[in-house]
Amino acid sequence: MIKDNIGNTALEKHEALSRQYGTGIWIKEEYRNPGGSSKDRVAWYMVQDAIKYNKIPEGGIFVEASSGNTGISLALIARELGYQCKIFVSKSTSFEKILMLQRLGAQVEVCLNSNGPLDENSTQFKAKTFADQHPEAYFTNQYYNEANIEAHYQTTGPEIWRQMEGQVTHVLIGMGTGGTISGIGKYLKEKNPNIQIWGVEPINSIYQLIVQDMPIPEDQTKFDPIEGIGRTFIPGSFDPSVVDQVFQVSADKTKKIAHLFSHQNKQLTGYSSAAVLAALDEHAKVMNLKSSDRMVIVFPDHGDRYLEKLYSNKAGNKNGDLGFKHV
Incomplete structure (x- = not known):
């Protein structure tokens, strides 16, 4: 594994x-x-916490706002464990990261910025909004987790x-x-x-x-x-x-x-x-x-x-x- x-x-x-x-x-x-970055450590801990405390239903969607690395790690782990993944990235995220996310089966949504949860155009705001509107989704929220x-x-x-x-x-x-x-x-x-x-x-x-x-x-x-x-x-x-x-x-x-x-x-x-x-x-x-x-x-x-x-x-x-x- x-x-x-x-x-x-x-x-x-x-x-x-x-x-x-x-x-x-x-x-x-x-x-x-294995996911190519230090974010594998964080993603694993966040996923295990979510599963252990029933924060996400079986086969649900892990949601994150990421510049790419955490998203890639989550997508890799979610795929292995039988979950889905949706990652909100800013328009400044590298092409290589977006391509890797897509190849790992993640849904990718590009946002204008990553200026925090109070900016309606930010990755954090849109990720939280999506998770709030979809009961099968869980926002791992690395910035506050x-x-x-x-x-x-x-x-x-x-x-x-x-x-x-x-x-x-x-x-x-x-x-x-x-x-x-x-x-x-x-x-x-x-x-x-x-x-x-x-x-x-x-x-x-x-x-x-x-x-x-x-x-x-x-x-x-x-x-x-x-x-x-x-x-x-x-x-x-x-x-x-x-x-x-x-x-x-x-x-x-x-x-x-x-x-x-x-x-x-x-x-x-x-x-x-x-x-x-x-x-x-x-x-x-x-x-x-x-x-x-x-x-x-x-x-x-x-x-x-x-x-x-x-x-x-x-x-x-x-x-x-x-x-x-x-x-």
């Missing part, structure tokens, strides 16, 4: 990055999950601690729903409160304001489009108490780093993975990392889900012969 292959993903030291930044850097390869944090608290956090043999000083994670950083941060802080939990988001996203306990402007400027991370509303699946600092990066810097990393390492990074690398590059001086530090960075998915957005000629890549490897 799928559940038997979720988690226990590789954590590998990246020698080139370690040399470049003068510190130990390990990559948690979440794209090795406790299972989002719990999945990473119970699995990803302990894996990192075990794989690093407790010798981890920093973790750098992209912030979308906030569940990954909250679950990992909660577990690792319990093990060692001195571990620094750092988040990454696009310019003009609001997580940095939340962590710094600053007011959020009513007229929030649209954040840079980095698929999978960034928010204009505060998700219930985010726990700011376990996050020490948030670094912002631009979409332009992220794209440049994605191309640079792919050429140097012959590996396609996902969009938010590239954002984490961009944050490391842009804010290295502020981070003040020492040679004795041991940092884990999380790669939630693979670059094959962003070929058109990040690596095609249309995305600004002028070299057609890249020689990438799929890992």
Whole structure:
């Protein structure tokens, strides 16, 4: 079954990055999950919770608002367990993710944005509305589902601690729903409160304001489009108490780093993975990392889900012969 292959993903030291930044850097390869992303963990926990507590009838429809990865994971698990799946994505979702959702049998509805439950044009609003109108449907609602944090608290956090043999000083994670950083941060802080939990988001996203306990402007400027991370509303699946600092990066810097990393390492990074690398590059001086530090960075998915957005000629890549490897 799928559940038997979720988690226990590789954590590998990246020698080139370690040399470049003068510190130990390990990559948690979440794209090795069967659904291709870290969202397999969350999807499994949310599905099991729904089934256990009779929140969905047998053969019912799992509904979610997703930038793609959670939707793909839900579709994969729902198909195996005999359920249906309907995913609401924003118009910015990559072509590759939408195609994968359709091939997994999910119904896909494209919405104007993902600006939260109060915006009638958002994925969250439309997903909830659909579920409310269809008794056979259940809205997993990853942005407000406790299972989002719990999945990473119970699995990803302990894996990192075990794989690093407790010798981890920093973790750098992209912030979308906030569940990954909250679950990992909660577990690792319990093990060692001195571990620094750092988040990454696009310019003009609001997580940095939340962590710094600053007011959020009513007229929030649209954040840079980095698929999978960034928010204009505060998700219930985010726990700011376990996050020490948030670094912002631009979409332009992220794209440049994605191309640079792919050429140097012959590996396609996902969009938010590239954002984490961009944050490391842009804010290295502020981070003040020492040679004795041991940092884990999380790669939630693979670059094959962003070929058109990040690596095609249309995305600004002028070299057609890249020689990438799929890992």
